[in-house]
Amino acid sequence: MYNRYGRRDNKYKARIKILVRERTPAGFTAEVEAEGLQLQGGAATLTQEEVERVSARFTQPAYQSVGSENAAGGLATSEPAFAAWRKRNVRPHRIPGYAAVSLSLKTRDIPPGDATAPQMRAIADLAERYSFGELRVTHEQNLLFSDVEQRHLHELWLALRELGLATANIGLLTNIITYPGGDFCSLANAKSLPIAQVIQAAFDDLDFVHDVGELDLNISGCINPCGRHHVGHIGILGVDKNGAEFYQVTIGGHQGGNGVGRAAAIVRIIGPSFTDHEVLGVVRRLIECYLERRDSDAERFVDTVHRIGINPFKNYAYGRADRTSATHDRPLVVA
Numbered sequence: 001m002y003n004r005y006g007r008r009d010n011k012y013k014a015r016i017k018i019l020v021r022e023r024t025p026a027g028f029t030a031e032v033e034a035e036g037l038q039l040q041g042g043a044a045t046l047t048q049e050e051v052e053r054v055s056a057r058f059t060q061p062a063y064q065s066v067g068s069e070n071a072a073g074g075l076a077t078s079e080p081a082f083a084a085w086r087k088r089n090v091r092p093h094r095i096p097g098y099a100a101v102s103l104s105l106k107t108r109d110i111p112p113g114d115a116t117a118p119q120m121r122a123i124a125d126l127a128e129r130y131s132f133g134e135l136r137v138t139h140e141q142n143l144l145f146s147d148v149e150q151r152h153l154h155e156l157w158l159a160l161r162e163l164g165l166a167t168a169n170i171g172l173l174t175n176i177i178t179y180p181g182g183d184f185c186s187l188a189n190a191k192s193l194p195i196a197q198v199i200q201a202a203f204d205d206l207d208f209v210h211d212v213g214e215l216d217l218n219i220s221g222c223i224n225p226c227g228r229h230h231v232g233h234i235g236i237l238g239v240d241k242n243g244a245e246f247y248q249v250t251i252g253g254h255q256g257g258n259g260v261g262r263a264a265a266i267v268r269i270i271g272p273s274f275t276d277h278e279v280l281g282v283v284r285r286l287i288e289c290y291l292e293r294r295d296s297d298a299e300r301f302v303d304t305v306h307r308i309g310i311n312p313f314k315n316y317a318y319g320r321a322d323r324t325s326a327t328h329d330r331p332l333v334v335a
């Protein structure tokens with residue numbers, strides 16, 4: 001349906017989301033379903049035999065039978081830094097004794113998602129040693145070792161720390177998803193990478209970032225949301241105003257599907273856009289509002305937004321006099 005009706009006359013509107021909006025979601029759905037009925041049973045029909053043929057070409061790694069006493073070997077250390085990394089960057093595996101490990105590409109002074117050639121060569125060696133030679137790239141612009149024996153977690157962490165790839169910030173404020181923006185993309189309205197790096201530098205205190213808790217901050221540089229700003233707990237969208245770069249700030253988005261009980265949600269705009277020099281202050285004030293208003297340390301930023309609405313956050317973002325003062329002990333300014 002997109003191939004038939006998509007906008008080829010305008011590169012800024014050559015997106016399926018534009019077509020869905022023009023034809024309405026209900027209308028587009030009806031057309032897709034009608035097309036599906038027309039194609040049913042034809043040459044493109046996926047048969048069970050074809051599924052089985054293709055499935056047979058995908059093999060499983062040679063998983064070892066790992067006893068609980070061996071698996072615990074990688075978990076036994078009491079080092080706080082390792083414990084924090086294990087909590088944020090290590091996820092359960094369907095095979096007992098194994099884990100999935102995220103390598104964070106989000107550190108200060110490095111553009112989000114970047115890695116050097118020497119780092120990638122070292123990562124390839126570690127994948128061969130610890131993850132059956134498999135390395136995955138995630139939509140959050142990080143890397144993933146999908147099949148790591150738990151008993152090797154500590155030695156893997158030590159190796160990653162030497163490479164600068166063991167930052168314990170997966171799912172936290174500084175794990176920013178960033179579209180490359182005006183530095184690299186001809187469709188961009190504004191630069192994105194400098195905004196991300198300013199925020200990363202300002203929130204370089206990992207203890208504070210862990211206190212804030214789970215928070216997705218996503219940045220796009222144009223209306224095509226490559227940075228997924230529309231599903232960020234905080235979203236930042238670069239916009240053009242008479243040839244100048246401005247940034248629209250949104251809150252309340254959520255990508256859903258991660259087992260925390262909240263469905264996917266699209267962000268809401270808090271108000272007029274900001275200059276690049278104002279964005280960091282806005283992010284700080286939004287977090288200040290959250291820390292003031294959350295009902296417990298366990299309530300995430302996005303859940304507080306949905307519980308109290310965007311108006312309190314808007315008041316903080318624009319420095320309005322009717323906001324309440326923060327009472328948390330840790331200072332917000334951590335640069």
